[in-house]
Amino acid sequence: PQVYAVMSFISLILPDNAIYFTSIREIYDAWVIYNFFSLCLAWVGGPGAVVVSLNGRTLKPSWFLMTCCFPAIPLDGRFIRRCKQGCLQFVILKPILVVITFILYAKGKYEDGNFSVNQSYLYITIIYTISYSMALYALALFYAACRDLLRPYNPVPKFIIIKSVVFLTYWQGVLVFLAAKSRFIKNAEKAADLQNYVLCVEMLIAAIGHLFAFPYKEYAGNQDLRRLFP
Template sequence: MVPVYALMSFLSLVLSDFAIYFNSLREIYEAWVIYNFLSLCLAWVGGPGAVVLSLNGRVMKPSWFLMTCCLPPISLDGHFIRRCKQGGLQFVILKPILVVITLILYAKGKYHDGNFSPIQSYLYLTIIYTISYSLALYALALFYVACKDLLQPFNPVPKFILIKSVVFLTYWQVMFFPLNLSVSRFSLT
């Protein structure tokens, strides 16, 4: 991830007029990384079928930490694994669609990075992206908690934290840096 992010950042600095296109490539790569991480975790535990067999008859108890406190115990079956995969894959599918929409709106002058104005699309695309990304991370977290025993030999937590922190912190940096600049301009005038 680091070389791709570094290259896209460098190209965005050198060719700032094309930064939105480089950011778009980075965002599609980000979706691909999440898909590959989920695939890697499933491969480590032997695939979806092996997970279902290993978890057969187990349940995930309600938890405040996982925000399942108001739900009945969740059966760890094929339906649960499918929901976790769908939670991750919805982001993988939605992100390229959002990139295409962003580029179309940018071409029509309706998208400007960091412009949270209600008449610009940046605000709405950011909200959709945040919800989708949060659902993907939540699905991965539920999958990990359910398969913690199976994944223990592979120690995926550091990999998960590293990958997700790069993606998540980059996202928030891109979102808040323009906001920070506009606040600075406001306080200077």
């Protein structure tokens, strides 16, 4: 939350350079997702240990997980690898799209909130949306498969706080710019200012939520997690 809040605050002060600070915030998204998935794997003992623990189990078809039309999914090494790939594609793609955004912005082909087909914002947003959705779905499948193994670590508040900070704030930004396009907000510049201001307020709430979702006592004395996250 601190990175989100600081980058949003600086964007309010220096609106002409806001794209650069927003990009730092977006790259941080990728880092958060990678570390959160690594933390979940560490909780269950790593990929090898979780495969052994889930040996012989399957993920039953579910309307909620949108697997109702598929047969039961074996919870084997391939499943864990697919979940990891679903998260990592977002981690890899995010910095690449940021670099592409900088290049297009320098050439006058990118403008925040401009959904014109002649501007790249629309297409980058579509790619982001697909990538975000895949990462979110991969996390949801991993949690559904490892729910019993993760239960001692009280994962539900952690999943909620991470998803709300990374995913909901993204959709909030898209909706704010759509409101500007629909003239509910004066223009894209005002929409960007509103998004940054709201993020500053929301991150204060999120920081408080982190204190409860990630209490330090859970990690005190845990040498395995210390080696993974020095």
